[in-house]
Amino acid sequence: DAKTTQPNSMESNEEEPVHLPCNHSTISGTDYIHWYRQLPSQGPEYVIHGLTSNVNNRMASLAIAEDRKSSTLILHRATLRDAAVYYCILFNAGGTSYGKLTFGQGTILTVHP
């Protein structure tokens, strides 16, 4: 499985933008880049995903490098509720690995009031 590398932790102040980086230098052409987050004492929740182009939704934006070897999850205005572990996952949409999410250690985001 292609792997991702994320910083162990990051900190932000409330209402400031947060940029969470992820490196995935061994990404294959059929791998989607997925982001999930896990709030304390909850199951993970889907945040956003993309293949090649930048993506926006109500929760966040995903910026994907032109060579696809890295990506950045952008929270435009962090709130205290955004404090969570953020996971960057490569998802292969084809073959026998379909549906399987391989979680790394993720980035612990702390948001200060």
Added chain:
Amino acid sequence: SAVISQKPSRDICQRGTSLTIQCQVDSQVTMMFWYRQQPGQSLTLIATANQGSEATYESGFVIDKFPISRPNLTFSTLTVSNMSPEDSSIYLCSAEGLARDNEQFFGPGTRLTVL
């Protein structure tokens, strides 16, 4: 979207016993999965619960230890058999909707403590 519930939410069990965890989805889904999250760790996939056939297990997990059922498109169970303290973890189920848009939904997890 899909809403997933799990029962029980937590349990404390004795060594050598078994516990069955239920996962209920509020809509039909194509794929269901079971994960384990050991204390302070990330999630590890145990198996894919296949509707109407045997589950597909990941390396390091076996059917005798973690039997799984999936009788229909909205329900699955995971049994943790012959438990030891090393099985103390959070067990989570997840599902992908019929739209197969690659978004997975997770249950709240079952926190298991084995004494």
